[in-house]
Amino acid sequence: MSCCSDHGHGEGHGHGCSPQSGEPISVQEMNRRKFLALLSIVPGAIATAAIGVPVAGFVVAPIFAPEKREWVSLGAVSQFKIGDTIQVTYKDPSPLPWAGVTANNGAYVRRTGENDFIAFAVNCSHLGCPVRWIASANLFMCPCHGGVYYSDGSVAAGPPPRALSRYNVRIENGELQLQTQEVPIG
């Protein structure tokens, strides 16, 4: 208790015993104490890593998930009219059970010929806002910053740097299918 003799108890004990108030100590002892003090960092660092790495890994894991590309059906080919562009809706191929309506996705499909289809992503190539098809004007228009695209998806006006991106499509047993793809980034 000698270390506490030089102050009142009101000051609490949030300090170690100061060497001055105890017996004089040797240089060796000093070094030993310093070494032990430093040593206490090691278990701390290991424990931090043991906790931090799995947590951080869990949080960033979606970055490394491989892109899932699957074919989904958009319905019978016969429901698309040649020359028309219509919006289609399809579900994520394997949504989380609690995804609800967020599993839905939109795309624009334009039938250009008997067996020719183009499927456009709805995302504006500028910053990803959902473009709208204005059938009477034959244009896609973006509500965010006024990007405009022609019916073939090429840029007509505004900030978009690129044409609308496209999905792969195929016809299988009279059914139009679209290959899902990640949101086009960058």
Added chain:
Amino acid sequence: MFEKLKNLLVRFVLWFEDRTGLWAMFGPSLTHLAPRDAKWWYVFGSATLLCFAIQVASGVGLAFAYIPSSGDAYQSLQYITNVAPLGRFLRAMHYFGASGMVLLVGIHMGQVFLHGSYKFPREMNWFSGVALLALTIVMGFTGQLMRWDSNAVWSIVVAAEQAGRVPFVGKWLAHFIMAGDAVGGATLGRFYAIHVFVVPGLLFAGIGLHLLLVMKHGIAEMPQVGQIVDPKTYREEYHARLEKTGIPFWEMAWRDSFFALATTLVICFCAWYLGPPPVDVPPDPSILDTAPAPDWYLLWYFAVLSLANTALEDYIILGAPLVIGLLLFCIPILSNSGERHPARRPLSVIALVTAVLFVFGFWISAMHMSWTPNFHPKPLSAEVLGTPGTAHYRGGEIFQSKSCINCHLMAGEGGRKGPDLTYIGDRATRDQLVIRINNGGIGMPGFAGNLTPQELNDLVVFLESRKHRFDEAAGEGAKPESLPLGTSAR
């Protein structure tokens, strides 16, 4: 009897203090000396803290019913808003509390800057304040996403696209934000965790540090002309002045108290009278009739991005927040001594006024959203269209069906992205009109191939007739537009 009870109470209090030391720890914050002249100017910081308290209380309340699941959050919000007793009020309080916090953080910061209170030895107060500002903005943005509707879903997509422009790691960042390839079942959970655990934890720590620093360095006095901050002598001078003229903090705290009450009442009144922001369209990414926009406190920034020159855009999207943040942060590094009074710091005053005007200017332009088409224009009036069956009439119809009206004003109706065409007949000849319509312009698509020769002719007949006298006859008082043909609002 009474004496005994009193003794017991006193002994309990003494025992409690002996075992906890709470008064020893927090008492000084009430009794420490504060400058006497620190009057109403100083109430904004405590009012900001009050807003934070409102946010914690209302937020915890909302968390009792909110379901942070991508599929169910929307329904739980409907339940909170329309069914749960007081739910509507609580949501509104959380919204207006957030608005108040953003506003007051801004005012508090402006005051500290104006009065040079960030100078020696209070640099760290400023640094921690800037960090708290950033965290507040993150809370605002993630909070808007908690209102899990179509706007939230598309805001995340836009955020991911912006992050996607970061060199090298852009794609990773985008996937991190969306929690995968696209917005889906995994997305809401991470923003919930950030909004409810991560950032509030940091805010608590940051606010604690901020207050600790206020205690450590004392409350800054009102600036006096000629009272120079010299790091060598400032502390001594400050304490000497306080000893002479300072008053204990609790004697001046009534102002903070009343202002905090007023703030609370305003927030409650707005919450009761205006109600919460609507949770509009469901968070269904296949619903495309939506125009994502941030809440008011970030709307000005939305306008900055929208009006940014396309060539420089990447730099603005990525660079502006960095540069603005760094500049704010570095203010005490640039000057931490010398005069504090605004009259002796003209450059600082100019900088502050410029910043405020900048934000307000973009706010106003954001209200008009003049960079984006109007998707639901009112149809042209019969007066503008004229006699059915004429080329003029058909031209007016084409003006609408071909979406000209979505971007151009015509007699007060339509969009504001392109020039007002109400009096286009005064400014353009037939040939000029044909060329412009066929080829388009900076912000305008070309319509060659999209109009039959007949349609083009009708449209031009319609536009040519839009001359000034037209409206004088109709009794309209608008002035002629001086914008040259083809000037776009962008």
